[in-house]
Amino acid sequence: MNITEKAEKELKKLFGENYQSELRNTDPEMMEIYDNFAFDEVLEYGNLTEEERMLSILAALIAAQTQGEYKLMLKAALNAGVTAVKIKEVVYQSTAYVGMAKSYDFLKITNEIFREEGIELPLKGQSTTDQETRFDKGLNVQKSIFGDVIDKMHQGAPENQKHIQNYLSANCFGDYYTRNGLDLKEREMITFAMLAALGGCESQIKGHVRGNQSVGNGKETLLSVLTQLLPYIGYPRTLNALSCVNEIIPEEG
Known part of the structure; x- marks a missing residue:
């Protein structure tokens, strides 16, 4: 197998000095293509x-x-x-x-x-929210990312679909985006x-x-x-x- 020096170095850094994929034994040509692409070429x-x-x-x-x-x-x-x-x-x-x-x-x-x-x-x-604060905090995060269009989405939703917009604010953003651990750029x-x-x-x-x-x-x-x-x-x-x-x-x- 002709694994590039950079790919081999990256693989050992990520998977350990003794890393050896079993697929290198059964499918050496495939792993040569993949390892060189994923752990060398795209890293450039x-x-x-x-x-x-x-x-x-x-x-x-x-x-x-x-x-x-x-x-x-x-x-x-x-x-x-x-x-x-x-x-x-x-x-x-x-x-x-x-x-x-x-x-x-x-x-x-x-x-x-x-x-x-x-x-x-x-x-x-x-977690930074509770059942009382998740909607408001989530809505604030939504608006900080997407702007006033969020208010328009809530106001313009048909009556039988407003609950979906509420879930987006309270659950998707209120329960998850408001959490510590990752910042908004990472999320x-x-x-x-x-x-x-x-x-x-x-x-x-x-x-x-x-x-x-x-x-x-x-x-x-x-x-x-x-x-x-x-x-x-x-x-x-x-x-x-x-x-x-x-x-x-x-x-x-």
Whole structure:
């Protein structure tokens, strides 16, 4: 196998000095292509920190429902110094975007790996709201990201759909976005990663491209996220998300 020096170094850093994938024995050509692409070539592009890269990948793997790869990359994230709190917050927030039916298994996997690594559970609580404050605090966070359009969405919703807008404010934003552990830039970044990996969410991707802009994640950051996700989610979903980014933030000139 012709694994580049940079890819081999990155793999050992993330997975340990004795890392050796069994697929290198059964599918050496495939792993040569993949390892060189995912752990060398795509790392040449972008402005993400290693922590941001890991958080984005974990978020996308949950959305894509890839349990085996999630286990590997969760261990890699811990080896890279990502805190248990930040990892757990990615899993928690994923529930708002993929549903508990999908996040449940990843919560269990995360707890399993944490116990193996000697991380005591439960982690310190990160909630900043209660049943009395979640709607107002969530609405404030929504408006801080998306502006006055949120008021218009609440006011313009048909009577039989107003509860959905209320849930968005109280649950999606009030229960999750207001939590400590991740800041708003990180939360918008991982939301973008999850939506890109889900596929079929182009309308929501466009909204969160605007949201990312609002909190300070510019086009270069979004392109960097898509670049790092490409080996894990493939070209169709990457290109669909890229089209959304270009529509909302056209190239100058």
